[in-house]
Amino acid sequence: MTRIGIIGGGNIGEALLSGIIGNGTDSKNVIVSDPAAARLEQLKEKYGLITTEDSQEAADGADFLFICVKPDIVPVVLESVAETVEKNDNETVIVSVAAGVTINSIETLLPAGTPVVRVMPNTPMLVGKGASALAGGRFADEGHVEAVQEIMSATGTVVKVKEKDIDAVTAVSGSGPAYFFMVTEAMIDAGVNLGLPRPLAQELAIATADGAAQMMAQGQSQEGGDDPVTLRTKVSSPGGTTSAATRVLDEEGLRRAFYKAMEACKNRSVELGES
Ligand SMILES: NC(=O)c1ccc[n+]([C@@H]2O[C@H](COP(=O)([O-])OP(=O)(O)OC[C@H]3O[C@@H](n4cnc5c(N)ncnc54)[C@H](OP(=O)(O)O)[C@@H]3O)[C@@H](O)[C@H]2O)c1
Incomplete structure (x- = not known):
């Protein structure tokens, strides 16, 4: 045993x-x-x-x-x-x-x-x-x-x-849940700012995170399944509401913030090992 x-x-x-x-x-x-x-x-x-x-x-x-x-x-x-x-x-x-x-x-x-x-x-x-x-x-x-x-x-x-990749893995999945919690938290606050009651904004934001995660996981597990880019493209009709939102996220530096945040995470992981 x-x-x-x-x-x-x-x-x-x-x-x-x-x-x-x-x-x-x-x-x-x-x-x-x-x-x-x-x-x-x-x-x-x-x-x-x-x-x-x-x-x-x-x-x-x-x-x-x-x-x-x-x-x-x-x-x-x-x-x-x-x-x-x-x-x-x-x-x-x-x-x-x-x-x-x-x-x-x-x-x-x-x-x-x-x-x-x-x-x-x-x-x-x-x-x-x-x-x-x-x-x-x-x-x-x-x-x-x-x-x-x-x-x-x-x-x-x-x-x-390989062990050399573990610090990068820490930045993606080790610390990754916190990024999703923070994004969800920001969506709830923004929903409240648009006039929704907080419990309603929270329920909708969490259900959306769950649904989106399941769609991505399904895409990953099926041969020829949709990857995150395809899934986002499919819900972004030209000149529509989603495109208006994702354009602002790009302009405000969402991707840049992730590059920098995950680099900081990886560097911190290396630092912890050295100390
Ligand atoms: N949290 C994450 O998301 C995450 C993700 C990936 C990897 N990790 C790694 O997982 C490890 C644990 O993280 P954690 O978030 O679980 O930390 P944590 O919640 O602080 O748990 C560590 C536990 O170890 C106990 N402890 C301290 N000294 C001990 C000793 N000598 N013998 C036995 N137990 C002792 C602590 O007790 P006291 O609180 O009473 O000191 C605490 O209960 C860390 O090395 C971290 O890098 C964490």
């Missing part, structure tokens, strides 16, 4: 465990560690899993140990579990979701030969709609990477990438 340890029961830790347990993994084989007893109590009540304040306990006997703490805490956590990982009778695959933290820096804090897989997930995995990219380290063979891919697939779409 595969034993999964999760260190850090925050946003991503919870999104991960909810996907894993929702996909049929017995919650008794999942153990989460976090310093906050109240948070552990919440997770235990909601998912029925094993919890601990001791990260070594989460690492003990783990086949896969997910590191879901903030990037600056990763070295502390790795140092605290290294000995346990070395003593484990079974092989423990270390899976880090921390933005910016390189596989090489993780490997140097672990017993020689420990397989490491780096994953860049995002929070929609909380609702089974995550987008994750993963890359294996020097000691992770195809089998290790595929096993992590299989676990992560319980949380949504998973793709394999």
Whole structure:
């Protein structure tokens, strides 16, 4: 039976465990560690899993140990579990979701030969709609990477990438949900400005985001399906209302803002890794 340890029961830790347990993994084989007893109590009540304040306990006997703490805490956590990982009778695959933290820096804090897989997930995995990219380290063979891919697939779409692309992936999908939340928030405010009651503007904006996302996903999954450009062209009749709106978005620099924002995100990811 595969034993999964999760260190850090925050946003991503919870999104991960909810996907894993929702996909049929017995919650008794999942153990989460976090310093906050109240948070552990919440997770235990909601998912029925094993919890601990001791990260070594989460690492003990783990086949896969997910590191879901903030990037600056990763070295502390790795140092605290290294000995346990070395003593484990079974092989423990270390899976880090921390933005910016390189596989090489993780490997140097672990017993020689420990397989490491780096994953860049995002929070929609909380609702089974995550987008994750993963890359294996020097000691992770195809089998290790595929096993992590299989676990992560319980949380949504998973793709394999080269590690050099992970900072760019962070800018697209890792931080991407926040961009869509912000766009939706702006649409709600603009709807209110046009005289709609806020609850109505919110309901319509969210339903529109959902519908548009589903159309794009359908286009992506079908051979010859419509891509985002085609979908937008189809709803933009010449001289019509949508064209009037998208022209203003272009004039006001929507695309330029995204280029700059995502470059800033990627650079920040690199910076986090360096520090
Ligand atoms: N959020 C995202 O959208 C996103 C997307 C992709 C990747 N990531 C990556 O995912 C990681 C986690 O992010 P998050 O948003 O889930 O952060 P978070 O909500 O702050 O969760 C981190 C959790 O780790 C706990 N923690 C701190 N020190 C610990 C230790 N020594 N042992 C065990 N647990 C410890 C924290 O507890 P306290 O709060 O009590 O300190 C907190 O509950 C980060 O490295 C981030 O780069 C996040």
